[in-house]
Amino acid sequence: MAGRVLEAGLQLLDRQLVDRDGRLAGKVDDLELELPEGGGPPVVTAILAGPGALARRIGGRLGAGLEALASRLREGDDGRPARVSFAVVKRIGSAVELSVPRAELETNRLEAWTRDHLIAHLPGAGDAPE
């Protein structure tokens, strides 16, 4: 995955993240960039996803509201948005395909919480669609 030059705005942002099993794992809400030591264009080191990251991009009052909501939903961590290291990005096509299952991603926290605390209690949650 090294050294591919992309127009990050057009080709990466707001793309769908798809995990190893084809499950949807969020969108590319923001990017973590690093300026390399020896100069040159910034390098994308990670994808940021989740309400916290999105809020920053949307900005304004709406973004602030989203940020407040997001911080409520996060379970007491250091307050930074969920991060998907660029190392797990397998392929960038129409969607951004990852090489790991979504359960291993930080972005899955809210989904897992919803499942464990709410949805799993309803009968039939684990049944394949009949």
Place this chain on the structure above:
Amino acid sequence: MRRSWMALFLLLLGACTGPVRSTSVYESKAGATAETVASAVETARLAVQAAQDGDAYGRYLTQLLADAEKDADAAQGTFEGIQPPDRRADQLRDQLDELLGQATDTLTELRTLARRGRFAELAEPAAPLAGLAEELHAFAEAHA
């Protein structure tokens, strides 16, 4: 920006409620009331006719008559709540009130009979409905 939203809000509010300042506005509200009650009366007429033709479920007819009564009552209630601005409006009100009273009384009676399943007895109390409908339509036309 905010002031224009306020203005829009007040405009909407004024459109929904409010005392009536001129006779012509009162007149058009009276006309609209007559139209609504005419609609209720006509609905009841159809229901009674269907009962006589044996065409429809008793439950459906009862629902029709209950809906008609509800509409007429609501229209009358709203109209009563409006203060007539002057003497001419007063006259208008008396004229319409009489029609409204007749309508709501008849519709209540019909609904009561229907609820008790006495569909065969609907024809007689429903007799004045035809004339009432005509008068209400005429009133609505004259004062819309």
Place this chain on the structure above:
Amino acid sequence: MKRLFAVALGILTAIGGFVDIGDIVANTETGARFGMSLAWVVVVGVVGICLFAEMAGRVATVSKRATFDLVRERLGARVALVNLVASLFITFLTLAAEIGGVALAIELATSVNYLLWVPIVAFCVWLVIWRVKFDLMENVFGLLGLALVVTAVALWRLDPDWGGLLHGATHPAVPQGEGHPSWWYFAIALLGAAMTPYEVFFFSSGAVEEGWSRADLVTNRLNVYIGFPLGGLLSLSLMAGATLFLEPRGIQPGHLSQVALPTALTLGKLGLAVLLVGFFAATFGAALETGLSCGYTIAQYFGFQWGKFVRPADAPRFHLVALVSIVLGAGLVLTTLDPITVTEYSIVLSAAALPLTYFPILVVANDPDYMGDKVNSRFSNALGSVYLLLLLVVAVATIPLMVLTKAGS
């Protein structure tokens, strides 16, 4: 043979699923006040929905992604968020209206007050979304919705002056005693009812749910181009029934019982029974679709897993959104707000939101990255652009007309 059966099923389902509470209310109220003078709006609406539904279905079939999903990619997070908020609000309002509509239909059949039915209806809607397979759900309610054909049968039975009806439809003119603003307001309402945004989200998400592939493109086109216009004919027969029965008597159909009058009095007990089945199926089916659409739009914006093609445990937030939407929608109806009034507002506000919802579809359908060789033809683009212009005019005119006519009174 099996192929033919599948196509026929698709078309029939499209016909039966076309009408919802918005169409029922809009067409009957319009017919009762303006006769057939606004029939042309239904035609415009049907052509419009055919155009954009085909596009949305094609996008989903070729790119395997639902339209709303792609909106954010193409137009950016901010624009898509505005789109999301507007679409979600409208779809939610429509959901509440449909739940109310189901309750009203059951009330008409049972004489038990509709408010008592609302919680039961809401629960059943959720249960079907939770458990029942997607295509089974679509097929059952789509086919049951065909019961509304009884309105056309009633029309035929009435043996009306077809020439007169046609004349009224082809010579649009504001009837005597009615004002131009009201006429245009009802035109907007009719258009909003025919082209409700949720139909497009649902249609494109449904294409992904059912796993359509390129081989299904033709089926998609047939369903849309044959099914929707025939569904539009059902709308028109509601309008015609109201024109013949209600307009001459000055009856304003503010209750479902009055909407049923033309059919009930022409075809008697049996006709009424079939009509009630049709009302129930149309509104319940639409409640399912709008409930799912609330989930689809939010999930597709934020990118989390959606769809009934996975286990509920694998799409927890999607199902949570659907559940919460249904509960809130039922709550809105339980405030005793008249469901017919909620419907009236939902269709008019839908009309105002149409440019927001349809513009992204046009953009995405032209993108060769997603569509490959199946991008829009020049004709589709031309027609689509004309429609967007029209919808923009409609959107701008809606609120002023609403204020001017006091919401059509």
